[in-house]
Amino acid sequence: xxxxxxxxxxxxxxQAQKGLALNRMCFSFNSAENRAAFLADEEGYCRKFGxxxxxxxxxxxxxxxxxxxxxxxxxxxxxxxxxxxxxxQDIGAQQTGTTVDQFKQKLAAAGR
Amino acid sequence: MAKIxxxxxxTHVPSIGKAIxxxxxxxxxxxxxxxxxxxVHYWLAREKPDVAVVFYNDHGLNFFLDKLPTFxxxxxxxxxxxxxxWGIPVSRSIxxxxxxxWHIINNLVADEFDITMCQDMLVDHSVTIPMALMWPxxxxxxxxxxxxxxxxxxxxxSMKRCLNLGRSVGRAVNSYPQDLRVMIVGTGGLSHQLxxxxxxxxxxxxDQLCMDxxxxxxxxxxxxxxxxVVEESGAQGVExxxxxxxxxxxxxxxxxxxxxxxxxxxxxxxxxxxxxxxxEAARRxx
Numbered sequence: 001x002x003x004x005x006x007x008x009x010x011x012x013x014x015q016a017q018k019g020l021a022l023n024r025m026c027f028s029f030n031s032a033e034n035r036a037a038f039l040a041d042e043e044g045y046c047r048k049f050g051x052x053x054x055x056x057x058x059x060x061x062x063x064x065x066x067x068x069x070x071x072x073x074x075x076x077x078x079x080x081x082x083x084x085x086x087x088x089q090d091i092g093a094q095q096t097g098t099t100v101d102q103f104k105q106k107l108a109a110a111g112r
Numbered sequence: 113m114a115k116i117x118x119x120x121x122x123t124h125v126p127s128i129g130k131a132i133x134x135x136x137x138x139x140x141x142x143x144x145x146x147x148x149x150x151x152v153h154y155w156l157a158r159e160k161p162d163v164a165v166v167f168y169n170d171h172g173l174n175f176f177l178d179k180l181p182t183f184x185x186x187x188x189x190x191x192x193x194x195x196x197x198w199g200i201p202v203s204r205s206i207x208x209x210x211x212x213x214w215h216i217i218n219n220l221v222a223d224e225f226d227i228t229m230c231q232d233m234l235v236d237h238s239v240t241i242p243m244a245l246m247w248p249x250x251x252x253x254x255x256x257x258x259x260x261x262x263x264x265x266x267x268x269x270s271m272k273r274c275l276n277l278g279r280s281v282g283r284a285v286n287s288y289p290q291d292l293r294v295m296i297v298g299t300g301g302l303s304h305q306l307x308x309x310x311x312x313x314x315x316x317x318x319d320q321l322c323m324d325x326x327x328x329x330x331x332x333x334x335x336x337x338x339x340x341v342v343e344e345s346g347a348q349g350v351e352x353x354x355x356x357x358x359x360x361x362x363x364x365x366x367x368x369x370x371x372x373x374x375x376x377x378x379x380x381x382x383x384x385x386x387x388x389x390x391x392e393a394a395r396r397x398x
Contacts, residue, residue, distance in 0.1 A: 005310070005339075005342060005343050006309070006310060007308045007309030007310030007311075007313075008305070008307075008308050008310050008342065008343075008347055009307065009308055010266050010339075010342065010347070011264065011265055011266060011347075012265075012266040012267070013266070013267075016177055016265050019177075020177065020178070023176075023177055024176070024177075024178075026172075026197075027172055027176050027177075029197040030172070030173065030194065030195055030196055030197045031195065031197075032195060035197065064307075065308070065309070068307055068308060073177065073264065073265070074306045074307035074347075074348075075171040075172050075264060075306075076172055076177075077307075078197075078198055078306070079172070079196070079197035079198060081198075082197050082198040082199055083197075087127065087198075087378070088306050088378055088379050089378070089379065091306070091311070092306065092311040092312050092379055095307070095308060095309060095311045096309060096311055096312060103311075103312055104376075106312050107312055107314065107375070107376035107379060108375070108376060110312075110314035110315075110316060110375050110376065110381070111314075111316065111374070111375025111376060111381070
């Protein structure tokens with residue numbers, strides 16, 4: 001059931017278990033102090049939250065699809081993206097392999 | 113007795129909070145969305161609600177994924193908003209109505225909805241942005257009863273379950289002895305998807321079907337499984353569950369009196385609707 005909607009990963013029990021450490025770290029980014037701590041020492045901050053090797057590599061590469069594959073939930077990943085000043089059009093463009101302008105044009109086209 | 117006067121459903125996209133802070137309401141990008149609230153303001157000024165019951169979904173402010181209730185009812189005297197990590201301004205807090213909250217909680221559990229009760233509850237943009245849209249300048253005078261529905265971590269409650277949750281809330285409000293004018297709010301949606309290779313997915317046709325059926329035939333929409341809704345409406349389009357609950361709580365004769373639909377706001381098909389709820393006695397008198 002999970003994989004049969006193309007390009008979509010349902011955030012279900014399997015993903016929730018897999019992603020717990022990564023999502024817990026992203027949850028901590030509700031605090032400005034924690035966002036600053038991440039920026040000051042990314043490696044140490046990730047270690048503190050016990051990220052798996054896959055999760056650490058995904059965060060390091062700033063690759064959203066890899067973070068989702070590692071169990072990341074997009075609402076939590078958006079808190080991480082926010083640290084880098086990226087919004088949901090930026091991460092939408094990255095995930096779909098387009099430029100941000102092309103992604104915005106695609107959204108606008110859906111209304112016509 | 114308390115009286116349910118109607119409902120408002122609206123998108124709650126976080127960037128709306130930034131647009132309000134930067135006063136972009138009349139920018140070409142934003143105007144088609146914000147204009148849709150002129151009628152809402154007129155309606156609220158005319159209807160003068162005392163309390164709003166707000167169906168929404170938390171995005172990782174009050175709840176984390178470690179302990180996530182399917183349905184949670186706020187029973188606080190005050191609801192605070194806090195930093196959500198994505199740079200939208202923190203809202204002023206919103207007054208609660210604990211007596212009405214506990215009445216709703218008691219009735220829901222008696223009705224076999226085994227909800228989580230929250231005497232402390234932060235509310236996120238999913239509550240504060242609709243409030244700021246309905247009452248610009250954060251000048252709301254209503255108290256709220258927030259009811260959170262899990263739309264984040266599957267399994268999610270079904271469309272039917274959420275419609276029935278709303279119906280149970282509606283019956284509870286109707287049996288509340290105090291003279292209150294109660295409005296129901298459903299937030300989120302419509303179609304959008306933030307994650308995966310299908311990010312940017314929007315489905316105008318399905319959104320229109322949902323809006324067309326909501327007033328007169330909400331039960332029609334219960335034929336869609338959660339899987340169907342994700343497929344038709346996008347991974348985050350499932351926030352429509354909040355709209356189903358809102359509609360369920362309108363227990364009288366329901367009329368759609370306003371609709372605004374605009375693509376896109378951020379990654380989302382943005383929609384705002386207003387429904388009136390007339391009880392049978394009022395209908396006979398009219």
